[in-house]
Amino acid sequence: MSNTAMVKKYRNDFLREVEEKVEEGDWVRMCMQCGVCAGSCPLGDAWEHPPQEIFMMIRAGKREEVLGSDSMWMCTSCYNCIVRCPRELPITHIMHGLANYAHRLGLAPKANPTRRFAKIFWDNIATSGRVNELKLSLGLYFMDGFGNGIKKALAMKDVGLGLLKTGRLDPMGLFKAGGIKDKSGLQKALKKAREIEDTRKGY
Amino acid sequence: MTDVVATNQTILVVGGGISGMTAAIESAECGKDVILVERNPSLGGRVSQLYRYFPKLCKPSCGQEINQRRIMAHPRVRVLTMTEVDKIEGEAGNYSVTLKTAPRYVNEKCTACGDCAEAISAEVDDPHNFNMKKHKAAYLPTNMAAPQRYVLDPSIIGTEDAEKARAACKYDAIDLDMQEESLSLNVGAVIWATGFKPYDAAKIQPYGYDRFDNVVTNMEFERMMDPFGPTGGKLLRPSDGKEAKKIAFIQCAGSRDRNHLKHCSRFCCMASLKQTTYLTEAYGDDDDASATIYYIDIRAIDRFEDFYQKVKDDKKVSFIKSKVANITQDRESKNPILHGVNTEGYHRYDDEYDLVVLAVGMDPEVKADEIGCKVAANTSGFIDAHADDAGCGIFGAGCATDALDVNRAVQNSTAASLKAIQVINKTAGAEA
Numbered sequence: 001m002s003n004t005a006m007v008k009k010y011r012n013d014f015l016r017e018v019e020e021k022v023e024e025g026d027w028v029r030m031c032m033q034c035g036v037c038a039g040s041c042p043l044g045d046a047w048e049h050p051p052q053e054i055f056m057m058i059r060a061g062k063r064e065e066v067l068g069s070d071s072m073w074m075c076t077s078c079y080n081c082i083v084r085c086p087r088e089l090p091i092t093h094i095m096h097g098l099a100n101y102a103h104r105l106g107l108a109p110k111a112n113p114t115r116r117f118a119k120i121f122w123d124n125i126a127t128s129g130r131v132n133e134l135k136l137s138l139g140l141y142f143m144d145g146f147g148n149g150i151k152k153a154l155a156m157k158d159v160g161l162g163l164l165k166t167g168r169l170d171p172m173g174l175f176k177a178g179g180i181k182d183k184s185g186l187q188k189a190l191k192k193a194r195e196i197e198d199t200r201k202g203y
Numbered sequence: 204m205t206d207v208v209a210t211n212q213t214i215l216v217v218g219g220g221i222s223g224m225t226a227a228i229e230s231a232e233c234g235k236d237v238i239l240v241e242r243n244p245s246l247g248g249r250v251s252q253l254y255r256y257f258p259k260l261c262k263p264s265c266g267q268e269i270n271q272r273r274i275m276a277h278p279r280v281r282v283l284t285m286t287e288v289d290k291i292e293g294e295a296g297n298y299s300v301t302l303k304t305a306p307r308y309v310n311e312k313c314t315a316c317g318d319c320a321e322a323i324s325a326e327v328d329d330p331h332n333f334n335m336k337k338h339k340a341a342y343l344p345t346n347m348a349a350p351q352r353y354v355l356d357p358s359i360i361g362t363e364d365a366e367k368a369r370a371a372c373k374y375d376a377i378d379l380d381m382q383e384e385s386l387s388l389n390v391g392a393v394i395w396a397t398g399f400k401p402y403d404a405a406k407i408q409p410y411g412y413d414r415f416d417n418v419v420t421n422m423e424f425e426r427m428m429d430p431f432g433p434t435g436g437k438l439l440r441p442s443d444g445k446e447a448k449k450i451a452f453i454q455c456a457g458s459r460d461r462n463h464l465k466h467c468s469r470f471c472c473m474a475s476l477k478q479t480t481y482l483t484e485a486y487g488d489d490d491d492a493s494a495t496i497y498y499i500d501i502r503a504i505d506r507f508e509d510f511y512q513k514v515k516d517d518k519k520v521s522f523i524k525s526k527v528a529n530i531t532q533d534r535e536s537k538n539p540i541l542h543g544v545n546t547e548g549y550h551r552y553d554d555e556y557d558l559v560v561l562a563v564g565m566d567p568e569v570k571a572d573e574i575g576c577k578v579a580a581n582t583s584g585f586i587d588a589h590a591d592d593a594g595c596g597i598f599g600a601g602c603a604t605d606a607l608d609v610n611r612a613v614q615n616s617t618a619a620s621l622k623a624i625q626v627i628n629k630t631a632g633a634e635a
């Protein structure tokens with residue numbers, strides 16, 4: 001192999017890409033592979049790749065494996081890893097940053113329930129400025145089709161009734177417009193925020 | 204005490220550990236007058252709390268005895284124990300210093316016969332053994348104590364025990380009327396050698412040092428091996444006094460961690476490697492004895508790689524590349540259980556042990572910016588030996604400047620001694 005070909009082979013473009021495009025991605029190189037984040041994660045075995053392995057994979061240039069992985073979608077934001085990381089890496093935020101980046105590129109696993117929930121949640125709150133619990137939960141139940149939705153709703157009915165009784169769930173939520181006063185103002189603000197982020201990250 | 208004479212030709216050494224002793228003896232042997240002040244009732248510092256020291260695994264008494272003899276015999280060194288610096292003002296070549304000496308209640312007539320201790324019943328915590336043990340309130344600080352002189356704990360002054368101790372002394376060495384004394388001196392240069400303190404293990408919350416009996420520090424482990432220590436030289440578990448055979452060592456307990464100590468404490472990898480050899484000493488080739496070291500990376504700094512290799516060849520010792528996430532305790536057995544992920548293969552573990560030793564790192568005993576007089580601090584609070592010290596005649600030595608092993612602390616102290624001598628010589632030149 002020629003010298004330039006070798007350089008090309010070993011140049012890690014993916015680490016640079018993560019540093020530039022991923023929220024908090026510039027921290028990745030600071031990881032010293034101690035493993036305390038992986039050991040501290042309450043979801044433990046649910047991850048195919050624990051955080052420090054993801055960081056190593058980024059440094060090793062494994063772009064498809066990382067961005068297509070569902071590992072970072074497993075993060076529940078408990079912040080145990082951030083609290084214990086000896087180098088103060090904002091691991092939770094990096095995980096969300098990676099997930100978000102993979103989603104934007106269309107590389108995130110399509111069926112991942114966290115990703116789908118996040119999307120429903122976002123659409124819900126971004127339209128009206130408030131979370132409409134009823135729309136959110138129905139959206140979630142019926143995301144796998146009508147039959148499944150009915151099954152899930154029945155399974156959760158005691159919780160639902162409890163919420164109703166304590167006034168935490170508005171039964172008329174489906175029909176009410178609801179939400180904040182200045183919805184178009186909110187949408188403008190969100191659009192602007194997105195523009196700023198896109199320019200900053202060079203999309 | 205009135206016979207302490209000092210001038211701007213005198214070097215004051217603060218701290219009588221291996222570093223302060225080295226700086227004092229080096230300066231004196233170069234012909235300078237030295238006053239060495241030590242807060243404890245005896246010289247020796249932390250080294251006197253070790254069971255053996257690497258790399259040669261000799262007992263600390265070995266190197267220490269020679270140094271103590273040289274110091275005690277040298278006409279140019281004046282040792283003041285139980286003494287601290289109260290105030291320090293001035294500049295290179297001309298410092299005024301106020302010292303404060305706590306009452307020992309025992310004068311220089313003491314022969315260390317021990318009759319006073321025999322005569323009394325009161326017991327107090329023994330800080331030399333990290334309070335894992337009590338000793339009589341009339342005590343010799345350590346067997347190696349220099350000076351070899353007893354101390355009365357202030358808590359018994361005014362009690363019957365104090366009178367009993369005095370009555371038992373055949374040499375008229377007990378003086379119950381001693382008071383705290385203050386002494387003002389003029390010195391030309393200062394060597395600051397107040398050393399380190401082990402990082403407070405209780406601050407590392409996930410390791411439960413304050414909750415679990417069988418989680419100890421590396422310093423406490425040293426004391427356990429000492430025949431005169433709290434367990435009579437046996438590795439006994441604090442919870443039930445049973446022999447601890449399956450032992451884990453956790454490296455970087457506090458060190459290299461921005462939540463605790465930013466720096467690498469350097470000596471702790473070697474200290475744990477050394478401590479695995481204590482298992483062989485205690486149990487021979489008993490197959491039940493094992494040591495497991497959890498580490499980020501082993502830093503057998505400098506010339507110690509061969510020591511590491513030797514320990515690696517020991518069948519009793521294994522290594523797991525992982526910073527332990529947390530420790531829990533088995534309720535019945537009180538066995539500590541280590542949880543984490545082995546980064547070589549990303550395997551999760553929940554490993555149970557008889558005893559866990561936390562390899563805690565070093566914090567400065569006195570923070571550099573509390574000394575005053577332009578002494579610069581580094582980011583961990585040690586004296587910054589590289590700062591622009593123009594005009595400053597206070598020089599850090601040993602672990603007051605950084606986390607160091609004995610070898611480096613001694614080198615560093617010789618350098619500090621040379622710097623202090625230069626200040627003294629300049630002052631003398633200017634006056635001539």
Ligand SMILES: Cc1cc2nc3c(=O)[nH]c(=O)nc-3n(C[C@H](O)[C@H](O)[C@H](O)COP(=O)(O)OP(=O)(O)OC[C@H]3O[C@@H](n4cnc5c(N)ncnc54)[C@H](O)[C@@H]3O)c2cc1C
Pocket residue numbers: 217218219220221222223240241242243246247248249250253255256257258286287288396397398399400401421422425470474477568569600601602603607608609610612
């Ligand atoms: C568990 C453990 C194992 C170790 N094993 C080894 C080993 O095997 N080999 C090795 O080379 N090193 C070892 N070390 C490191 C070694 O202990 C240090 O390098 C050494 O103690 C440094 O000596 P020092 O004089 O600088 O500090 P210290 O030993 O801390 O001495 C400082 C002295 O100053 C006194 N002092 C403190 N404050 C004041 C004050 N305000 N006024 C007056 N006096 C004061 C103290 O009482 C003390 O006597 C080990 C350390 C630990 C914790």
